[in-house]
Amino acid sequence: MANMNMIQALNSAMDIMLGKDPSVVLMGEDIGYFGGVFRATEGLQRKYGEHRVIDTPIAEGGIVAVAIGMGVNGLRPVAEIQFADYIYPGFDQIVSELARIRYRSAGEFYAPVTIRTPCGGGIRGGQTHSQSPESIFTHVSGIKVVMPSNPSDAKGLLITCIEDDDPVVFFEPKRLYNGPFDGDPNKPAVPWSAHPKGQVDEGHYTVPLGKADIVRSGSAVSIICYGTMVFVAAAAAAAMNVDAEIIDLRSLVPLDVDTICTSVKKTGRCVIAHEATRFSGFGAEILSIIQEECFWCLEAPIQRVTGWDTPYPHAFEWEYFPGQARVAAALKAVMGPE
Amino acid sequence: MSMTNKSRLHLPKAPARPGEAPDFSYVELSPAGAVGRPDVTTRARDMLPFAVELVRVLDDRGAAVGPWNPHLETENLQVGLRHMLMTRLYDERMQRMQRAGKISFYIRSLGEEAVSVAQCMALRPADMLFPGYRNQGVHIARGIALVDMMCQLLSNTRDMCKGRQLPVMYHSKAGNIFSISGNLATQFPQAVGWAMAAAIKGEDHLAATWIGEGSSAEADFHHALLFASVYQAPVILNVVNNQWAISTFQGYAGGEQRSFAARGPGYGIAGIRVDGNDFLAVYAVTQWAAERARIGAGPTLIELVTYRVGAHSTSDDPSRYRAKNDHEHWPLGDPILRLKQHLIALGVWSDADHQALTADIEARVAASWKEATSFGTMNEGPRLDADLMFEDVFKEMPQHLKRQQALMRAERGPERGS
Numbered sequence: 001m002a003n004m005n006m007i008q009a010l011n012s013a014m015d016i017m018l019g020k021d022p023s024v025v026l027m028g029e030d031i032g033y034f035g036g037v038f039r040a041t042e043g044l045q046r047k048y049g050e051h052r053v054i055d056t057p058i059a060e061g062g063i064v065a066v067a068i069g070m071g072v073n074g075l076r077p078v079a080e081i082q083f084a085d086y087i088y089p090g091f092d093q094i095v096s097e098l099a100r101i102r103y104r105s106a107g108e109f110y111a112p113v114t115i116r117t118p119c120g121g122g123i124r125g126g127q128t129h130s131q132s133p134e135s136i137f138t139h140v141s142g143i144k145v146v147m148p149s150n151p152s153d154a155k156g157l158l159i160t161c162i163e164d165d166d167p168v169v170f171f172e173p174k175r176l177y178n179g180p181f182d183g184d185p186n187k188p189a190v191p192w193s194a195h196p197k198g199q200v201d202e203g204h205y206t207v208p209l210g211k212a213d214i215v216r217s218g219s220a221v222s223i224i225c226y227g228t229m230v231f232v233a234a235a236a237a238a239a240m241n242v243d244a245e246i247i248d249l250r251s252l253v254p255l256d257v258d259t260i261c262t263s264v265k266k267t268g269r270c271v272i273a274h275e276a277t278r279f280s281g282f283g284a285e286i287l288s289i290i291q292e293e294c295f296w297c298l299e300a301p302i303q304r305v306t307g308w309d310t311p312y313p314h315a316f317e318w319e320y321f322p323g324q325a326r327v328a329a330a331l332k333a334v335m336g337p338e
Numbered sequence: 339m340s341m342t343n344k345s346r347l348h349l350p351k352a353p354a355r356p357g358e359a360p361d362f363s364y365v366e367l368s369p370a371g372a373v374g375r376p377d378v379t380t381r382a383r384d385m386l387p388f389a390v391e392l393v394r395v396l397d398d399r400g401a402a403v404g405p406w407n408p409h410l411e412t413e414n415l416q417v418g419l420r421h422m423l424m425t426r427l428y429d430e431r432m433q434r435m436q437r438a439g440k441i442s443f444y445i446r447s448l449g450e451e452a453v454s455v456a457q458c459m460a461l462r463p464a465d466m467l468f469p470g471y472r473n474q475g476v477h478i479a480r481g482i483a484l485v486d487m488m489c490q491l492l493s494n495t496r497d498m499c500k501g502r503q504l505p506v507m508y509h510s511k512a513g514n515i516f517s518i519s520g521n522l523a524t525q526f527p528q529a530v531g532w533a534m535a536a537a538i539k540g541e542d543h544l545a546a547t548w549i550g551e552g553s554s555a556e557a558d559f560h561h562a563l564l565f566a567s568v569y570q571a572p573v574i575l576n577v578v579n580n581q582w583a584i585s586t587f588q589g590y591a592g593g594e595q596r597s598f599a600a601r602g603p604g605y606g607i608a609g610i611r612v613d614g615n616d617f618l619a620v621y622a623v624t625q626w627a628a629e630r631a632r633i634g635a636g637p638t639l640i641e642l643v644t645y646r647v648g649a650h651s652t653s654d655d656p657s658r659y660r661a662k663n664d665h666e667h668w669p670l671g672d673p674i675l676r677l678k679q680h681l682i683a684l685g686v687w688s689d690a691d692h693q694a695l696t697a698d699i700e701a702r703v704a705a706s707w708k709e710a711t712s713f714g715t716m717n718e719g720p721r722l723d724a725d726l727m728f729e730d731v732f733k734e735m736p737q738h739l740k741r742q743q744a745l746m747r748a749e750r751g752p753e754r755g756s
Contacts, residue, residue: 030586037653057592326749
């Protein structure tokens, strides 16, 4: 085991896969010589060569399309889109092509592409470096969607995704790259070295897709969350002294419906939290499933905690961000009067 | 499949990385004055040589030579020098303010000032500009007040973007400068659309737009060229080839095999490659393209060959991927020093004049900063009302946003408005 932040854990996952499987190639803008703008691929081009860690033109549509072609020809590309906010030029290739190649060719062709992309706010990135577009992709049949919340999961999930023969969009909440963040920007930053999930196995291991992590067991309320919101939700519940069961989904597609429903049936109360905008957000899907599966066990209406339905504003980052106060308001609403 | 560190794939090589000697031998140069000036009605198919040669006017001694000399009045040259120097000193100060934690992010245009300033000066005020994020010179040349630009950087109570945009993403409705996007290349085909509308409406305004050579890899670049060609739109499409896209050398945008200007003839558009650090050459080529567009003779793709002397942004550290002090070896020199040398050669400028101008601009920049910060900074002074976050998502605020606005107010509690 070693101390790793999320960047180092992702780097370790790619390092191991490049070493283990000659069909794995990395590609993206600034990822080669420079090692990526967030340093996730640092040192990998030096170690594995320019033809396996490939710098690309600034053309996200091209990156995805070329990754598909490579995938169809036996490689296992891991493409980085520098910010999730830049993924849209690749949207047609992801939605119309990558997601459907297996289906439309009756399983005869497929492209095992993993698209890594940093998402989320909290870094003063303004409206084009802060987005959480995961639900745009969960709405597409044929794409797996993953978002880890800590280094240990990030490494195991990324290895699973690279080894998976289906395409995956792998979102990395960039505010969590360097440490768990509880939603209060005024507190000193906590490094991953101070957190158990910053202890990462240096070897090859996998974390399965479709298996949520019960971060904390509790009996009063289920908080279903993922990515940046895991630590915010935990901190809010702790501050209110609420015995919350906190579930980190880790993968959105496939979704661990059993863990969600078992928990909600036990607690009878549920808050769903994500950083992305509310309207048609992934929370709406979780909420619908709970309504279908757990309606007769519910003690209160399910609450959603989300970003507002506006672009992510530079000056109002913390008024926008669904911090502890928003989680607390939802917990109060769902717990009802004392 | 075997594990090998070799493959048949061609991987463009940066000419010099850290620890290596700077090498600009790949930059193909033409002597000043050597390239002819075609008639503005020349057919695109006959323009190919201009996409390969390099239009230059200022020679090594600071003399203006050859058919592209725009013969500008002394006063205009001095205005150009002033705008370029103001751009540079504004950049310098804002970079320092970012380092001091006063603004969250900044992008300088160091070494590329002639591109924005000379091009803007060669156009008319009613011509619409679709700049990228390294074109602050167009705002300065259009007379946008430094205070207004600084307030945008500060996201303060006078910010034209009402706190919504990352620093440097300015706009000016009155100045006919479109809102800058943080996403790359999107403005390129939008400028073509604006120009098509001007043609549809029967107006003789044109649109000009800028993109980095790195961003020219995006599909939007190709959409722009295609539509501009099909509809012969009155547009000037500028590729600012500053050699670097963050860490990625221009070879990775396709510049290794052919010039960016040569993308033009491929689409049936006149392409011209120009010395981007030569104020007179940039002015002259833009003037040519503007006249061509205005008389309906078609769009022009201009490649401005220049060098990104500084980092990509304040989030970047080029010492990790470029040879140290490489800009000192850049064969096209510095745009401000070259125009200064020209004015001195003409006998209408002196080092003392230059020093006085520098001091005057520095004082103006300092005074503007003082004024701008009085409207609030990131951490101190008056703040924009967070309610503004919900405005302008739509023309009229729908019910669900009104509800969220109320929730946000409740969440912020009594401290709100303090």
